[in-house]
Amino acid sequence: MAVDQVLADGLGGILSGDEWTVEREELEAYGHDETEDLSFLPEVVVRPKDPGAVPAILELAHRLKVPVTPRGGGTGLSGGALPVRGGIVLSLDRCDRILEIDTGNMVAVVEPGVITQVLQEEVERVGLYYPPDPASRGSCTIGGNLAENAGGPHAVKYGVTSDYVMGLEVVLANGKVLHCGGARRKDVAGYDLAKLFVGSEGTLGIITRATLRLVPQPEERAVLLASFSSLRSGLDGVLAVFKGLTPSACELLERDAVEAAARHLGRPVPVPGAEALIVMEVDGFTRDDVERQMVTAGERLEAAGAVDVRVAMTRKEREELWALRAATGEAVKAISTYKEEDCSVPRSRIGELVMGVKEIARRAGIRTICYGHAGDGNIHVNILRMDADEATWRDRLPAVIEEIFSLTVKLGGSITGEHGIGWTQRRYLPLQLGPVEMETLKAIKDALDPDAILNPGKIFPG
Ligand SMILES: Cc1cc2nc3c(=O)[nH]c(=O)nc-3n(C[C@H](O)[C@H](O)[C@H](O)COP(=O)(O)OP(=O)(O)OC[C@H]3O[C@@H](n4cnc5c(N)ncnc54)[C@H](O)[C@@H]3O)c2cc1C
Structure with missing residues (x-):
C-alpha cells in the first residue's frame, strides 16, 4: 500500500529500517486483534524498540493529521487495536523492559510492552505479587491492560488494573510527554491524571511507562x-x-x-x-x-x-x-461464530442477569453460553450464531444485544466490565451513559486530542 511520502520520510528520520514497515503481510497481521473476524488495513506499522521514540512519532502524526492506533499484544475483545481509520498502527510490543522491581517500596516500573505473565513471574521470584490476571495474561501486555483497565479471576479479592497504578508516563497526541504519580503512596496534588488514562483505550495518550503497586505473594x-x-x-x-x-x-x-x-x-x-x-x-x-x-x-x-x-x-x-x-x-x-458480551452488575444481581439473558435468548430463538467472573458480577455472555444465515444473524443480533444491555443497566450494571467499548460496543454506550456523561467524555477527548488522531473511531458512537 502506498504510504504518504512525507510520512515515510518522517518515520525514516526517527526510526531504524526494522522499526517500521509497509509490507502487506505485516499490515495484515496488525490489522486484526482477537475481536470476532474483524480486520482493517493500516498504512504503516511502527514498532519502536525504545519508548523514547514515541514523542517524535506522535509529533509527526499530529503535524500530518495521521491516525495512530496504539497496540500491545493484540488480544483485545472489543476491537480497540483495530486501525479502523487506517494510518499508523503503533505497536509497543518491543518496548518490553522491566525497568525496576523495588522491593522496599513494593513497586515495579515497566515499559508498556511487558507481557503480564512475565511481570507476574518476575515479581514472584522476590516474594511479591502483581494480581491483575486477565485469562490472556500469557500474551497481553501491561500497556493493553492499562488501556482497558483489565480484570481477571483474581479481581474479586485483589481488584483490577487501576487498583495497581501508581504512576504513568504518557505521550500526548501532540508528542508532549506527561508524567503523573510515581512510587509515592499518597499524592493529592491536582487531578488524578494517571487514573484518567487507565481504561481510556488508547484514545487520550500513549502509555510509555508505568509504576505499578505490588503486594506480598x-x-x-x-x-x-x-x-x-x-x-x-x-x-x-x-x-x-x-x-x-x-x-x-x-x-x-x-x-x-x-x-x-x-x-x-x-x-x-x-x-x-x-x-x-x-x-x-x-x-x-x-x-x-x-x-x-x-x-x-x-x-x-x-x-x-x-x-x-x-x-x-x-x-x-x-x-x-x-x-x-x-x-x-x-x-x-470453537463451537460457532459468536459475539461475546461482557456484562457487569452488582454481585447480588447476577442471578437476575443470567436468568434474564436466558429468557431473552429463549424468546429470540438464539443460543447463549454464560460463564465468567461471577464473584465480581461480571459475566461473559456468548451469543452463538450456530446455523443462522448471515442476514438473519446480522439482523437479529443488535436487538438481542440491546435487550441484554438494557437489562444489565436496569440492574445497576455496566455494558462492559473489562473488555472495553472499543469499536464493537460504541453504538451501545448511550444505553448506559446519559447526555451529560457523554458530553463530559467528549470534552476530555477534545481537550487532549483536538484533531482526533488517537485511536479514532473508538468509544464514541457514530
Ligand atoms: C482468551 C482471552 C481471554 C481474555 N481474558 C480476559 C480477562 O480475563 N480479563 C480482561 O480484562 N480481558 C481479557 N481479555 C481481553 C484482553 O486480553 C485484554 O483487554 C487485554 O488488556 C488487552 O491487552 P493487549 O496488550 O492485548 O492490548 P491490545 O488488544 O493490543 O489493545 C487493547 C487496547 O489498548 C490500547 N493500547 C495498547 N497499548 C497501549 C499503550 N501503550 N498506550 C495506550 N493505549 C494502548 C489499544 O489501542 C486498544 O485500545 C481476554 C482476551 C482473550 C483473547
Whole structure:
C-alpha cells in the first residue's frame, strides 16, 4: 500500500529500517486483534524498540493529521487495536523492559510492552505479587491492560488494573510527554491524571511507562470445584460463598461451557448432567488459614445445593481444576461464530442477569453460553450464531444485544466490565451513559486530542 511520502520520510528520520514497515503481510497481521473476524488495513506499522521514540512519532502524526492506533499484544475483545481509520498502527510490543522491581517500596516500573505473565513471574521470584490476571495474561501486555483497565479471576479479592497504578508516563497526541504519580503512596496534588488514562483505550495518550503497586505473594492456595444440578442453585452458591469470606477467585460456568471446555481438553466433565459449576480459589499465608476457608466455603456451597464438591491443594491438582475454566473461552469460540458480551452488575444481581439473558435468548430463538467472573458480577455472555444465515444473524443480533444491555443497566450494571467499548460496543454506550456523561467524555477527548488522531473511531458512537 502506498504510504504518504512525507510520512515515510518522517518515520525514516526517527526510526531504524526494522522499526517500521509497509509490507502487506505485516499490515495484515496488525490489522486484526482477537475481536470476532474483524480486520482493517493500516498504512504503516511502527514498532519502536525504545519508548523514547514515541514523542517524535506522535509529533509527526499530529503535524500530518495521521491516525495512530496504539497496540500491545493484540488480544483485545472489543476491537480497540483495530486501525479502523487506517494510518499508523503503533505497536509497543518491543518496548518490553522491566525497568525496576523495588522491593522496599513494593513497586515495579515497566515499559508498556511487558507481557503480564512475565511481570507476574518476575515479581514472584522476590516474594511479591502483581494480581491483575486477565485469562490472556500469557500474551497481553501491561500497556493493553492499562488501556482497558483489565480484570481477571483474581479481581474479586485483589481488584483490577487501576487498583495497581501508581504512576504513568504518557505521550500526548501532540508528542508532549506527561508524567503523573510515581512510587509515592499518597499524592493529592491536582487531578488524578494517571487514573484518567487507565481504561481510556488508547484514545487520550500513549502509555510509555508505568509504576505499578505490588503486594506480598500469598504462600498458600487451594481450589474448589462445586457442581450444581441447576443454574439457579449455582448462582445462589456464588452469593452464599461471600458471607464472611473473600475468595481469591470465584468463577461460574454454565453446563454448555463446562461441556465445551471438557471436550476441548479431551476429558470427562466433572459431574455428568450438572447444570452449573463454580471454580473457586482461596489464598492466604498459612496452610491452616487456607484449609479453614475451604471448609467454610464447602459448607456454604453444599448448603446452597452443590451436589459435588472437590478440593485441590497441591499446585498440580489446582492447575488441573483451573484448566477447565482456562479452556472455556477458546472452547466456546470453537463451537460457532459468536459475539461475546461482557456484562457487569452488582454481585447480588447476577442471578437476575443470567436468568434474564436466558429468557431473552429463549424468546429470540438464539443460543447463549454464560460463564465468567461471577464473584465480581461480571459475566461473559456468548451469543452463538450456530446455523443462522448471515442476514438473519446480522439482523437479529443488535436487538438481542440491546435487550441484554438494557437489562444489565436496569440492574445497576455496566455494558462492559473489562473488555472495553472499543469499536464493537460504541453504538451501545448511550444505553448506559446519559447526555451529560457523554458530553463530559467528549470534552476530555477534545481537550487532549483536538484533531482526533488517537485511536479514532473508538468509544464514541457514530
Ligand atoms: C482468551 C482471552 C481471554 C481474555 N481474558 C480476559 C480477562 O480475563 N480479563 C480482561 O480484562 N480481558 C481479557 N481479555 C481481553 C484482553 O486480553 C485484554 O483487554 C487485554 O488488556 C488487552 O491487552 P493487549 O496488550 O492485548 O492490548 P491490545 O488488544 O493490543 O489493545 C487493547 C487496547 O489498548 C490500547 N493500547 C495498547 N497499548 C497501549 C499503550 N501503550 N498506550 C495506550 N493505549 C494502548 C489499544 O489501542 C486498544 O485500545 C481476554 C482476551 C482473550 C483473547
